[in-house]
Amino acid sequence: MPARSPNISPRKAPRQRRSTQLVADILEAAIRVLEREGAARFTMARVAEKAGVSVGSLYQYFPNKEAILFQLQTQEWRETTAMLEKILTTPGSPLPERLRKAIRAFFQSECEEARMRVALEDAAPLYREAPETRAHRKKGRAFMLRVMAQALPRATAKEQAFAGDVIATTMSAVGKRVSEENRTRAEVDAFADAIAGMLCAFLAGFDGTARRA
Numbered sequence: 001m002p003a004r005s006p007n008i009s010p011r012k013a014p015r016q017r018r019s020t021q022l023v024a025d026i027l028e029a030a031i032r033v034l035e036r037e038g039a040a041r042f043t044m045a046r047v048a049e050k051a052g053v054s055v056g057s058l059y060q061y062f063p064n065k066e067a068i069l070f071q072l073q074t075q076e077w078r079e080t081t082a083m084l085e086k087i088l089t090t091p092g093s094p095l096p097e098r099l100r101k102a103i104r105a106f107f108q109s110e111c112e113e114a115r116m117r118v119a120l121e122d123a124a125p126l127y128r129e130a131p132e133t134r135a136h137r138k139k140g141r142a143f144m145l146r147v148m149a150q151a152l153p154r155a156t157a158k159e160q161a162f163a164g165d166v167i168a169t170t171m172s173a174v175g176k177r178v179s180e181e182n183r184t185r186a187e188v189d190a191f192a193d194a195i196a197g198m199l200c201a202f203l204a205g206f207d208g209t210a211r212r213a
Helices: 017-037 043-050 053-061 065-088 097-113 115-127 131-151 157-179 185-207
Strands: none
Touching: 017 043, 017 053, 017 065, 017 115, 043 053, 043 065, 065 097, 065 115, 065 131, 097 115, 097 157, 097 185, 115 157, 131 157, 157 185
């Protein structure tokens, strides 16, 4: 029998300013604990201590440590998606320029938050197969499909989906590698520009629209 996924949904949402601030303090403390201790030593008790509250206060909103970690991961996903969406869907800007800006911003974000991202990656097995995680992956694919529908209007839906997967996978893999190395901003930007150039050439191979954008 497969292992049962932990419950990673919050117990309740904060409704008043005081409770909203409490949850914000808990999540901020969780980030500090995660960056310092890593996923393996991340516990509810350590988060409560760092936040200066009782463990019971945490359990009012989160059923377990997996729920807190997933909340941090969700925030990271939302912020990254919002950043990329703003850049990639800006009208009037040529696709190569948008893609270059998006990859530069993504790589710099990966480098600036490298410690937390590594820790979240270590924690991912705790909630990787949870329904909430699958829902977020689905949203991410839908966003990339919208971008590819604009970038490759003559391509089939299957080709658009494939192109989106290639771009997302390449950005994620190279961004992770770059963030693990002690590179200057100029070097990171150079990597981003090179990857953007290769991906634009890849897109142009479908129907030529990307090359003319």
